[in-house]
Structure formats: C-alpha cells, structure tokens
Amino acid sequence: MSQAALPAGILDRVWDGAGDTWRWLRGVVLGEWEDQRSTSQIVADAMVGFVPGLGSVVTLRDLIAVIVRLARHPDKREEVDEWILLVVMLLPLILAAAGALAAGVGALVGAELGGFLRAVGLCLVKKGGVALKTLVEFLNAHGYGNAVQALREVKFARHKDALVRGLNEQIDKLIELARGLQRRLQALHPHSLPAWLPGREAALRGVHNCQAFIEQLQSLREAARRKIPEALLEMDARLGALLAGDVRAATHVTHTLPTGQAAPAVARLERSGDETALRNPHPPEPGNTRRLPERRLLLVQHRREYSLADASGRPVGAKPYVPGVTRVENPALQRVAWNAQKSKVQEGWPDLAAPNPNKPGRHNTDYDTFSGSLRPERVSAGSPQTFKRLVSHDKDEVMDRGAFWNRELPADGHDMRAHSAIKEGWNKNGEYVELRVPPRGHAVWKELHALQEQAAGRPVPYEEALKFWEGPAASQVYKKQNDQGRWVEDDWYLAGGKPQQFFDREQMAALQRHGFITPRQKTNYPDFNAETGNIVPRDGPWFEVVPLDAAVPPPRPTGNTP
Incomplete structure (x- = not known):
C-alpha cells in the first residue's frame, strides 16, 4: 500500500468524524438557536441544566431564542411544541427566583427543581421517549432518589400564573432593550444625514426594525395568555402518557420506561383550590343569611378598602x-x-x-x-x-x-x-x-x-x-378605619x-x-x-369581608351583578 493512499482514507474518515462532532457540539452550544436537534443533543442540553451557574446561562440563551422565534414568526405560535419549549425555559428562572417558597417535587426546590423540570420538559418535545428514559437512568444513578416517583409528582399546570408573569417580565426587558437601541439610533437623526453617508440606511432600517420587534413582542404577550395554559395541559398529558407506558400517544416514538411499577392513569387538570370546601350542604334556617349554603363571610374589625379576601384575610394580589x-x-x-x-x-x-x-x-x-x-x-x-x-x-x-x-x-x-x-x-x-x-x-x-x-x-x-x-x-x-373612624394603613x-x-x-x-x-x-x-x-382569589375559596359592626349584607343574586 502506498504511503499516499493510506493517509487519504484515514483522513477522510477522521474529517467526517470531526465534522459530525463539530455539528453535534454546535447543536449543544447553540441550543434553541439551532433547529432539528438530535436526541443526544437534547439529552446533553438537559443534563447541562443541572450544572449550577451554567444551567442558568443556557436556560436564558434558549429562552431568548424561543421568544424571538415566536415573536418574529406568528405561524410558530400555532405549534404546541414551541410553547412547551417556552415554558421549559421559563420554569428554571421563576423557580430560582421563588427559591424555597416554590412548591417542590420531592426534595427538589428552587434552582434544582427548575433544572429538573427543564430537563423533563425538553424530553416531552418530539423525541421524548428516548430522552426521558436516559434522564431517568441519569437521575437514579446520581443520587436523586426514585426518579419515576418524582416524575409522578410533577404538575406543570400549577405554575401557570407564575409563568405568565415571568414571560411578561422577560418581554418587558426585551422591549426596554429595543427602545433603548431605538432611542440611540434616533439620536443620530438618520433622516437628516446625507444619502451618500455609509450606515444611513442601516440606521433608518434599525429604527423601523426596533419598532416592528416591539410590536411583535406585544403581540406575543397577548397570544401567551391563551397558549401557555394550553401548553401546560399538553405537557401534563404527555408526561402522564409516558409514565403510563403509552409513549406513542405522547411522543410518536416506541420507547418505554422500565419502571417496574404500576403506571398511573392520565388525568385531566384539576382546578387548584376547592371552592366548595366551606359551603354548608344543609338548607339554611328561614331568614338566616349567615347560613346560606354559598355564603362565606370573613368578619373583621372596622371597614376595609376591599370586600373580598382569601381565608387568611389577604385581598387579591x-x-x-x-x-x-x-x-x-x-x-x-x-x-x-x-x-x-x-x-x-x-x-x-x-x-x-x-x-x-x-x-x-x-x-x-x-x-x-x-x-x-x-x-x-x-x-x-x-x-x-x-x-x-x-x-x-x-x-x-x-x-x-x-x-x-x-x-x-x-x-x-x-x-x-x-x-x-x-x-x-x-x-x-x-x-x-x-x-x-x-x-x-x-x-x-x-x-x-x-x-x-x-x-x-x-x-x-x-x-x-x-x-x-x-x-x-x-x-x-390598602387602608382601614381605626377606632376613631380615620383611615389608616x-x-x-x-x-x-x-x-x-x-x-x-x-x-x-x-x-x-x-x-x-x-x-x-x-x-x-x-x-x-x-x-x-369582582376579581376573586384564584387559589382556594374566597370570602366576603364584613366589619363586625356592620349588618350582614343581603345574599347576592345569582347571575351577573347589576
């Protein structure tokens, strides 16, 4: 064999392998800025989310990518997978901010819980069966306890309100950045610059593009109010189907999870709070307004600026x-x-x-x-x-x-x-x-x-x-009346x-x-x-706030309040 022939074949194979490796690494590094990622890239990205510090960086990278994609391409807003990706990237940020105050999964809270939910969410997009199987094996092998049991505790829909607020905050930041750039470009007064000056047209386009991007972000915000709850329902349904062994129904692939445990049935989203918990099932005595079945009263000292509150006396928000x-x-x-x-x-x-x-x-x-x-x-x-x-x-x-x-x-x-x-x-x-x-x-x-x-x-x-x-x-x-009848804090x-x-x-x-x-x-x-x-507390039953020295108000009629 000639000396020239041998390196040629080896170099071709080495070059092909290096090219494949580079493309794989590129997909991992670019995250959601790269389309059509492979299963191994998705799994690697999910694992990176568990690394302190680095997980936050890649999550923010992907969040901006998904927001920009949904803002610039309205047709993408009809794809549920795009909204699932948006939710996946928002969860670690809002849970890291909430810290120990957020409802946990097992022993996981805060940033660690965010990384876990991000990894699970990524596995629910397209090639979820293979990726989720790998994730379970990784978690079981690295001291996270019973991963399948932890997965059963996951309820994405419980984070709906926090996700909408978190997206609004991120969109506000992007809008502020776009407005700042727009103001800087407008300060150059590009319309008054000579037509021959290099960069004039680019500055004019920049002012227009900034405004267009701001309007796209505002349109995205409106769509998110409807689409995020739909995506959360879909995520809970997909995860339930995977755990039930019906991977095809959830992800259109044929891999299963070797849990060794009975699979739970896929359930519909349950409403948080039990609005009927404090209703008296027995008919009231004649004329006793405090015993009306649907009546929930919270008696307080002196008047308040609000008429509805939760069980702790907290007004909405x-x-x-x-x-x-x-x-x-x-x-x-x-x-x-x-x-x-x-x-x-x-x-x-x-x-x-x-x-x-x-x-x-x-x-x-x-x-x-x-x-x-x-x-x-x-x-x-x-x-x-x-x-x-x-x-x-x-x-x-x-x-x-x-x-x-x-x-x-x-x-x-x-x-x-x-x-x-x-x-x-x-x-x-x-x-x-x-x-x-x-x-x-x-x-x-x-x-x-x-x-x-x-x-x-x-x-x-x-x-x-x-x-x-x-x-x-x-x-x-808020204000309340004191014993002297004055309004105080x-x-x-x-x-x-x-x-x-x-x-x-x-x-x-x-x-x-x-x-x-x-x-x-x-x-x-x-x-x-x-x-x-009126606006009522969204979690749990709500109460009418009634001062102790006031007469109990008459029962509200059914239907709309006139």
Whole structure:
C-alpha cells in the first residue's frame, strides 16, 4: 500500500468524524438557536441544566431564542411544541427566583427543581421517549432518589400564573432593550444625514426594525395568555402518557420506561383550590343569611378598602404590610422628582400636578402613582400602537376616557391588582377599552393641540403625536378605619411595578368623542367572578369581608351583578 493512499482514507474518515462532532457540539452550544436537534443533543442540553451557574446561562440563551422565534414568526405560535419549549425555559428562572417558597417535587426546590423540570420538559418535545428514559437512568444513578416517583409528582399546570408573569417580565426587558437601541439610533437623526453617508440606511432600517420587534413582542404577550395554559395541559398529558407506558400517544416514538411499577392513569387538570370546601350542604334556617349554603363571610374589625379576601384575610394580589417596617418595592415619586420634569408640560406633555377641578385651590398629585423612572413618551399619528384601559363593569363610560392606560392588558385580575396596583375600590374590572392613534391630518389633532396650549398656558409647537408619561406603577397600601373612624394603613399592600402610561384627561375625552376609544369588550379573566362582579382569589375559596359592626349584607343574586 502506498504511503499516499493510506493517509487519504484515514483522513477522510477522521474529517467526517470531526465534522459530525463539530455539528453535534454546535447543536449543544447553540441550543434553541439551532433547529432539528438530535436526541443526544437534547439529552446533553438537559443534563447541562443541572450544572449550577451554567444551567442558568443556557436556560436564558434558549429562552431568548424561543421568544424571538415566536415573536418574529406568528405561524410558530400555532405549534404546541414551541410553547412547551417556552415554558421549559421559563420554569428554571421563576423557580430560582421563588427559591424555597416554590412548591417542590420531592426534595427538589428552587434552582434544582427548575433544572429538573427543564430537563423533563425538553424530553416531552418530539423525541421524548428516548430522552426521558436516559434522564431517568441519569437521575437514579446520581443520587436523586426514585426518579419515576418524582416524575409522578410533577404538575406543570400549577405554575401557570407564575409563568405568565415571568414571560411578561422577560418581554418587558426585551422591549426596554429595543427602545433603548431605538432611542440611540434616533439620536443620530438618520433622516437628516446625507444619502451618500455609509450606515444611513442601516440606521433608518434599525429604527423601523426596533419598532416592528416591539410590536411583535406585544403581540406575543397577548397570544401567551391563551397558549401557555394550553401548553401546560399538553405537557401534563404527555408526561402522564409516558409514565403510563403509552409513549406513542405522547411522543410518536416506541420507547418505554422500565419502571417496574404500576403506571398511573392520565388525568385531566384539576382546578387548584376547592371552592366548595366551606359551603354548608344543609338548607339554611328561614331568614338566616349567615347560613346560606354559598355564603362565606370573613368578619373583621372596622371597614376595609376591599370586600373580598382569601381565608387568611389577604385581598387579591396583596402582600403583607407592617406600617413603619415594610419597605415597598416601588415607592411613590415625590414632588421634587416631578419638579425636575414639569418643564415638559410647556412642550405639550400632560401636567401631573394640574389644578383639581373638583377641589378649588388644590392640585392633583398624579406623579405619585409612578415609581422610579418617569419618562416623557410620544407616539406619532398613524402609528399601529394601541393602548388598553381596564374599566369596571359597574361604572359608566366616563371611566373609559381616564388617564391611566397600558400598552397591553394584564394577564389576569391577579396581575392587575398585584402589578398594576389597582385597588378593588377603584376598579372591579370585567371589561376594557382600547385607544387607537388617529391618522395624519385628522381634525382631532388641532383639538388636542389647543388643549396642550391651554394646559401649558403658552404656545406649544404643533405636532401630530400623542404625548404621555410612562413609568412603573407605584406600590399602593390598602387602608382601614381605626377606632376613631380615620383611615389608616392596613396590613396589606399591592406591589405595583408594571409599566403604565398617563394621558391628559381632556385629550382622552376629545379622542373618545371622535371614536378613537373603542366600545367596551370583555376581559374574560378566569379570576373574574360574574356572580360577585369582582376579581376573586384564584387559589382556594374566597370570602366576603364584613366589619363586625356592620349588618350582614343581603345574599347576592345569582347571575351577573347589576
């Protein structure tokens, strides 16, 4: 055999092997940025999730990849596997943040539980039978106890609300990054640069692409409210089928798990909490409203700002508060912070300390509904951007033209209370309206400009754009009456922190007259109870909060509250 012939064959095989190895490593390193990964790559990725520190890095890598893919390709949102991947990458982040407070699986809690659920979730996508078999063998061999028993304890659906909130937080971060890049590109004033200058077109495209990406992310947020619960149901069903030995039904492959134990039946998702737990099955005595079968009362001393609570007395979305001790997450802006910004009123932005028309000699303090950074923002005529405003079903249309809005709806009533810090007395919800931006040249722009000049007390440059303030919602402490009848701080508060937008109230009235605020639509929140006409606690039974010195209210009629 010639010296030249021998290396040729060997080198071909070595080169082919090296190429296969590189492609395998590339798939592991790129994670969800790489399509069509093999079973061994999925298993390797799942194992990496158990490595402290590195697991968080690869999880964040994959989470961003899946969010970007779903945002840019709306057709992908119809594939349940894509939503399963999104859930899989979110779980470790929300459980690591919750730590020991999160419901565990066996002895696993926090970040370790997140890594475990990420690995299980990855195995449920496409080639789950082979991958899950390998995962069970790995866990059993590395001191994780009975892996099959741990798998039986997994209930993905219990994390639904935390997942929706976690996705909203990640989308908010990506939107903020995109807006920051957009502002930097706009600061270059690319429209005024010479056409021959290198990079001008790229800067113009960048401004447009940033806005398009922001709108795609907002659209994804809306879809997630519906798709994440569906994905969780599918994940629980697939895992149950695998454990039951029906791997084909779950993943369309033919591998089984050698558990040596009886397989459980695949069950439907059970609702958390037992709303009937405290109902009296016996008929009440005549006239005894405290014994109505559906009546659950929580007797408290003195009046509160809320009428519904859970068994511990906690109103929806609230956290414990100790006056003088608790430091809220989002403290209200003070007047000095507004004074540094109020010159923008002379440029057409709303006045957050305008005279109060209902209290002569007094001024509003709308600035204290914000926390942290308060930014003047604008949206130009003809923009596809819309804003949503939650309204109370029992209040008239005057509420529809209020000042406070959101770029997208909260995920549910709990999210509205907890993160938008909207007290029950302000808004019972049930419905929402949408604000749309008028097109260029519409007559309403002149009306809005006149209102801007009226608020500023001086001429304001004409611009066809809606101007508003944006920033995180301030925390709100609930109030209660003391023995002297004064309203003082209660034991609960709403954390706030969700971005909110503030528009001029008179301008909203003008936009409503011209039809740019839509008729009301149902929010269809799962925690909105039509019988009470209010948001109720989503976990466990809810109670009517009744002061000890007040008469027991009459029983509520069935059906919608008038």
